[in-house]
Amino acid sequence: MNAARPDIDAFTRPYWDAAAEGHLLIRRCGACGRPHHYPREFCPHCWSDDVTWERASGRATLYTWSVVHRNDLAPFAGRTPYTAAVVDLAEGPRMMTEVVDCPEAALRIGMALTVAFRAEGDGEVTVPVFTPGAPRTTAP
Numbered sequence: 001m002n003a004a005r006p007d008i009d010a011f012t013r014p015y016w017d018a019a020a021e022g023h024l025l026i027r028r029c030g031a032c033g034r035p036h037h038y039p040r041e042f043c044p045h046c047w048s049d050d051v052t053w054e055r056a057s058g059r060a061t062l063y064t065w066s067v068v069h070r071n072d073l074a075p076f077a078g079r080t081p082y083t084a085a086v087v088d089l090a091e092g093p094r095m096m097t098e099v100v101d102c103p104e105a106a107l108r109i110g111m112a113l114t115v116a117f118r119a120e121g122d123g124e125v126t127v128p129v130f131t132p133g134a135p136r137t138t139a140p
Contacts (some may be wrong), residue, residue: 083104
């Protein structure tokens, strides 16, 4: 495992496969009904193991961020500056991520974001990142 390639196992495989298809997944507890992210095999709120995958809307708001200007670790060194962020997903959980395609001066707490996906490494894994604006909808 390294920063560009997470440790993918049988449990997390659905999450990474969905990301490769352009979908963000979260987990929801069948016992208490609360969603959570990062994916765990149990609910962090009530400890039930009655949790299932659920497709998230892809909408979020910016909770906080830090623009990283120096990072000597691969693969980050080649992409500085970048915006490390925590976002509030529309479904409720907070998620650590990166905001892309947004100048530092435009960042605002509470700004609307939408999920996007970026291939890492040699395209072996796709990670969720966020961009400014609400998700685009298509007519039915």
